[in-house]
Amino acid sequence: MLLANSATSTTWIRYGSTWGSSRRTSTSCDLAPHDLSVLDFILPDHVRPVAVAAHGADPIGAGQSCVAYLTLQLSTGAIAHVHVNWLSPTKVRTTMVCGSKRTLVWDDLNPTQRVAVFDRGWT
Structure with a gap:
């Protein structure tokens, strides 16, 4: 894995534009x-999760959370x-994986550049 030895944080972002497979x-x-x-x-x-916090919201009154954030603390x-x-x-x-030396970005919807690697630093 490209960042296995230098990963200091992981940011995993996924947005869904539909109701998903089940409204229940x-x-x-x-x-x-x-x-x-x-x-x-x-x-x-x-590397394993040692703690998890999850927060969901139902801003439209659908009866279940439509938006959620999960944070996993890793070992x-x-x-x-x-x-x-x-x-x-x-x-x-x-998907974004941020390490001490590089950041990897995987964009599953970009067929021309699904994977991009950036040197660490401010832009």
Whole structure:
């Protein structure tokens, strides 16, 4: 993995533009499992979540959360964020992994450049 030795934080962002597969469940249960599974796949074996905080909101009165934020504290001291959203007017599938030397951005909806690597620094 490109950033395995230098990863200090992980930002995982996923927005959904539709109601998802079931209106009987929350956005956390519908969309977040995929993101958490991918996060589990890309993290080195020795890096594990040690704490999780999740916050959901139902701003339109749908009866379940339509927007949710999850924060995972990792065993290395880094954090991972997951944002899932049924209400977004646009479909965004972006993953960002920030390390001490580089940042990797995966944009699943950009067929011309799905992966971009940036040197660490301010822009």
